[in-house]
Amino acid sequence: MDENLKRSIMIEHYQNPLNKGIIDDEGYKRVNMNSKTCIDNLDFACKIEDGIIKDLKFDGEACAISTSSASIMTELFKGKTISEAKEIIENYENMINEKPYNKDLLEDANCYDEIYKQPNRKKCALLPYEGLKKIIEDS
Amino acid sequence: MDFKKDFPMLGTNTIYLDNCATTLKPLSVIDEVSDYYKKYSANAHRGDYDISRIVDEKLLEVRKKTASFINAESQNEIVFTSGATEGLNMIIKGFFKNYLRSKDEVLTTKAEHASLILPWFDVVRKNGATINYIDLTDDLTVTMENVKKAITKKTKVISLAHITNVIGDVRPIKEICKYAHKLGIIVLVDGAQSVPHEKIDVRDMDIDFLTFSAHKMLGPTGVGVLYGKEKYLKQVKPIIEGGGMNAFFDSLGNVEYKELPEKLEAGTQNIAGILGFGKAIDYINELGIENIHKYEVDLKKYMIDKMSRLKNLTIYNKDIENGIVTFNVEGVFAQDVAAYLNKKGICVRVGNHCAKILSEVLGVKNTCRASLYFYNTKEDVDEFVEALDNDNILYDAL
Numbered sequence A: 001m002d003e004n005l006k007r008s009i010m011i012e013h014y015q016n017p018l019n020k021g022i023i024d025d026e027g028y029k030r031v032n033m034n035s036k037t038c039i040d041n042l043d044f045a046c047k048i049e050d051g052i053i054k055d056l057k058f059d060g061e062a063c064a065i066s067t068s069s070a071s072i073m074t075e076l077f078k079g080k081t082i083s084e085a086k087e088i089i090e091n092y093e094n095m096i097n098e099k100p101y102n103k104d105l106l107e108d109a110n111c112y113d114e115i116y117k118q119p120n121r122k123k124c125a126l127l128p129y130e131g132l133k134k135i136i137e138d139s
Numbered sequence B: 001m002d003f004k005k006d007f008p009m010l011g012t013n014t015i016y017l018d019n020c021a022t023t024l025k026p027l028s029v030i031d032e033v034s035d036y037y038k039k040y041s042a043n044a045h046r047g048d049y050d051i052s053r054i055v056d057e058k059l060l061e062v063r064k065k066t067a068s069f070i071n072a073e074s075q076n077e078i079v080f081t082s083g084a085t086e087g088l089n090m091i092i093k094g095f096f097k098n099y100l101r102s103k104d105e106v107l108t109t110k111a112e113h114a115s116l117i118l119p120w121f122d123v124v125r126k127n128g129a130t131i132n133y134i135d136l137t138d139d140l141t142v143t144m145e146n147v148k149k150a151i152t153k154k155t156k157v158i159s160l161a162h163i164t165n166v167i168g169d170v171r172p173i174k175e176i177c178k179y180a181h182k183l184g185i186i187v188l189v190d191g192a193q194s195v196p197h198e199k200i201d202v203r204d205m206d207i208d209f210l211t212f213s214a215h216k217m218l219g220p221t222g223v224g225v226l227y228g229k230e231k232y233l234k235q236v237k238p239i240i241e242g243g244g245m246n247a248f249f250d251s252l253g254n255v256e257y258k259e260l261p262e263k264l265e266a267g268t269q270n271i272a273g274i275l276g277f278g279k280a281i282d283y284i285n286e287l288g289i290e291n292i293h294k295y296e297v298d299l300k301k302y303m304i305d306k307m308s309r310l311k312n313l314t315i316y317n318k319d320i321e322n323g324i325v326t327f328n329v330e331g332v333f334a335q336d337v338a339a340y341l342n343k344k345g346i347c348v349r350v351g352n353h354c355a356k357i358l359s360e361v362l363g364v365k366n367t368c369r370a371s372l373y374f375y376n377t378k379e380d381v382d383e384f385v386e387a388l389d390n391d392n393i394l395y396d397a398l
């Protein structure tokens, strides 16, 4: 992915986020992710049935990296089983932390593959995935 | 003075505009800290040998210097703490917790730092006093009129920052103290953002308690000052007890504390830090605190003038006279603005700046804050404004 394409994917998801807005519905597990070091503050809601992520939504206020990453994540994980989800999360974290990973699993989320160049922003890109991890671990 | 020579950090290609958070340190401070460890690394109050006596003498010298810096009557009114936060906790929990009765009122504002507000929350939960907020004006400042309006017969203490760390407004402390004292109200001033930047004369202003931090005025981290009028300071109960502060104790639990200020300085103090702080005061004195203030005001005017020409900015505190500029870039989240500026080597702070309830009043949760000190230059401002003169900040932040 060239750099301009990566940025346009992020901008598109930041300005027109998908799955944004949480409805108070039964069957959704919720988690609030409030970054310790910056001002990102996002909520996530996930509906898991029979070990499959049926729906995933987010809401809140955060920077362009966190918000776009949340939007991309919610799309990426819908319909995935818990074990598939765990594998994707692990690969995503490896990408952010400059370890070997399988880019075929990450689709649009590959646009953060150079975020390590801005170490302050790694936590922004990771925040949504930490939220999802919490939900999955509890389920 | 050659700031580039005196401040090692000024040679690192960063433009440091976060002086509200902490300031850079001059070599004289850094050297004083390391000299302590290299040349007379002994504990205080152990005058049995020379290097310990040297430490005692040096500490006393810094205490006197601090007293004269804020024009306290006596060096015994100067208590060294670990920072403004500890000082505030010591006064609120060690003095006001016992002083206030149920239904007494504490007056403060919604623009205060967490370090002032949270200890109050804790105390009023325990003793049944209540917190009332002085109304802020539309431009978020505190007027004498609103202070008077908020005072009731139950008001026992007014507790607020001299200068806030979000928009930097200057409160009329002298008038507040004068008015409050006529009614028997005690005034506790958080001087973290004012003592480093303008002349504070605790006797002229008639302040009862004042706290501030060394690291926001060229000094080391982990050092602060608690000033109190002797008559009040005497009544502060130590919230931390231990060595160095007791004169006597026995197995029956009888304890006698030392006199002020040692009574409030339990345990081994941050000796290296306090000594470094002495050099910080020297540096400021050499420049002259009034000159520092004037320079910052002028530099901010220059900055506001340039920033006002950019169409994409909202500035929240244009007319406030000091070195703090709080702003947002239209359509860009504050965090992204800071990330963008960081790419250009410019340090600004984003967020609610530890004054979380101010957002209830300000209407926006998060802002960017650029805060100046005397070593910042017009060139720094030029680069900063040039960076903001960009229609693609969001894109370039990624």
Ligand SMILES: Cc1ncc(COP(=O)(O)O)c(C=O)c1O
Pocket (backbone or CB within 6 Å): B020, B021, B082, B083, B084, B085, B086, B113, B115, B116, B161, B163, B164, B165, B190, B192, B193, B213, B354
């Ligand atoms: C107004 C105000 N009060 C208190 C503090 C707390 O100072 P410290 O963290 O040095 O204890 C700060 C620091 O940001 C401040 O700006």
